[in-house]
Amino acid sequence: MSLADKVLAVNNDLPIRTDRPVHSGKVRSVYWLTEADSRRLIKEKGYDVAADAPLAIMVISDRISAFDCIWHGEGGLNGVPGKGAALNAISNHWFRLFKENGLADSHILDIPHPFVWIVQKAKPVMVEAICRQYITGSMWRAYSKGEREFCGIQLPEGLQKDQKLPEILITPSTKGILKGIPGVPEADDVNITRQNLEDNFSAFNLSCKADIDLYEKLLKEGFGVISDALAELDQIFVDTKFEFGYVTDASGNEKLIYMDEVGTPDSSRIWDGAAYRDGNIIENSKEGFRQWLLNYFPDPDILLNKERMSERESLARDNALPVEVMMDISSTYVGIAEKVTGQKLVFSDNPKADIIEILRDKYGLID
Structure with a gap:
């Protein structure tokens, strides 16, 4: 076979x-x-x-x-x-x-x-609940261009790429395209502030204003549970995305639950601890594959620019990637799963x- x-x-x-x-x-x-x-x-x-x-x-x-x-x-x-x-x-x-x-x-x-x-x-909460412990990726790209405010949170001057942040940041974005919410553009993955959630909690499918505190608590505590467990394996939990929703249990009580997937190499960045202490980044998540794609194709803007989506789709359709690259991804995913x-x-x-x-x-x- x-x-x-x-x-x-x-x-x-x-x-x-x-x-x-x-x-x-x-x-x-x-x-x-x-x-x-x-x-x-x-x-x-x-x-x-x-x-x-x-x-x-x-x-x-x-x-x-x-x-x-x-x-x-x-x-x-x-x-x-x-x-x-x-x-x-x-x-x-x-x-x-x-x-x-x-x-x-x-x-x-x-x-x-x-x-x-x-x-x-479940009735999904229309928020991509993103938590960050380090400045990297899209946040670093924006910060390096002079942006200092993210989802209503002000970042200090002088941060370096891949540095640990002063505290864990919650930087939510919209899940899907939400219409008619004041101050929130009608586009997918738009950064939102806590104030946006407070002012329009029902438009984000939250049952009540108090559930903003609950989702943040579940996000931070869930992040902490994973971060602590990974630290024992000398792995760093860099950032992640959670999703939440509501269900009703057998007794008829509505409850907020975790849904989709959590803490995986698809939805999170995970770095090797020993390499990080030596000043290197070894990705134990999909981020390594993303970086490989950006280096592999001569025009990385196609992959980063949403305006060039049709070119990007052609790139993915028309290019069979080397088998060793697919097997590298396999060893990353299987390796971190067996560690965890x-x-x-x-x-x-x-x-x-x-x-x-x-x-x-x-x-x-x-x-």
């Missing part, structure tokens, strides 16, 4: 019983279960959700996205071996630690397979067939 065959690149064609279109994102696909199947599983498995809560099967893939495009390798390698299993294993580990530390639940109810989550439908979880990742030769068998035999979701 070739390397390309072991990669799960297409994840929206599984024969899971659903009466709605499959939602396919950059990395995950979501299959909404029928009302009958949702009710049956809630009863059979004893999930702590309302009896009529809509459930979904979320299947991760091995696809790699960067700069809002999906990239592929030579020889039909349409994903990164082990990436999907690594992302899910890392998220599962952090979600469990959050729960053990009394923070909040996640949208995950069950994990039938390393590539698969059973999740409950303390366990070897187990790979399947045919993940799709395994997923189908489990969802058919143990969950009755495939005819």
Whole structure:
């Protein structure tokens, strides 16, 4: 079996019983279960959700996205071996630690397979909750050009690239394009201030003003849990993005939960501690791949300039990347997953067939 065959690149064609279109994102696909199947599983498995809560099967893939495009390798390698299993294993580990530390639940109810989550439908908070402990990336690019205010927070003069910030900063942005909010441009990923949230909390899908404090608390404490655990492995948690939503439990109580993924190399920057102390940056996250792309193509502006999206899409479509680059990404993701979880990742030769068998035999979701 070739390397390309072991990669799960297409994840929206599984024969899971659903009466709605499959939602396919950059990395995950979501299959909404029928009302009958949702009710049956809630009863059979004893999930702590309302009896009529809509459930979904979320299947991760091995696809790699960067700069809002999906990239592929030579020889039909349409994903990164082990990436999907690594992302899910890392998220599962952090979600469990959050729960053990009394923070909040996640949208995950069950994990039938390393590539698969059973999740409950949540009402998403329309905020990309971003937390930063170091000045790097887009924040450094803006700071080096003279910007000092970020999301209503004033940064001091004299900061150096990749320096630790005086305190952890919360720099939220919009999730999706939000319309009709005073002072917030109608575009994706627009930086917002705490004042924007206070003035228009319901437009961001927050239930009440007090939940701004709660989301910030869950963001900072979640960041702290991951940062402390990574520090024990001599890894630095540089910055990350969390997402939140609301669900109702079996008793009818609405609660704010973590959703999507947390603390993964896709949503965070993670640096090697020993290298940082020596004045070097070794990325244990997707940032290393982003930097490689910027150096590989002669005109990096295509990747950084949103006005050139069509050129960027052509670049990703028309360029098969060297296999060794895809395998470098694989070793980064698998390496950090095994460090974080303390366990070897187990790979399947045919993940799709395994997923189908489990969802058919143990969950009755495939005819």
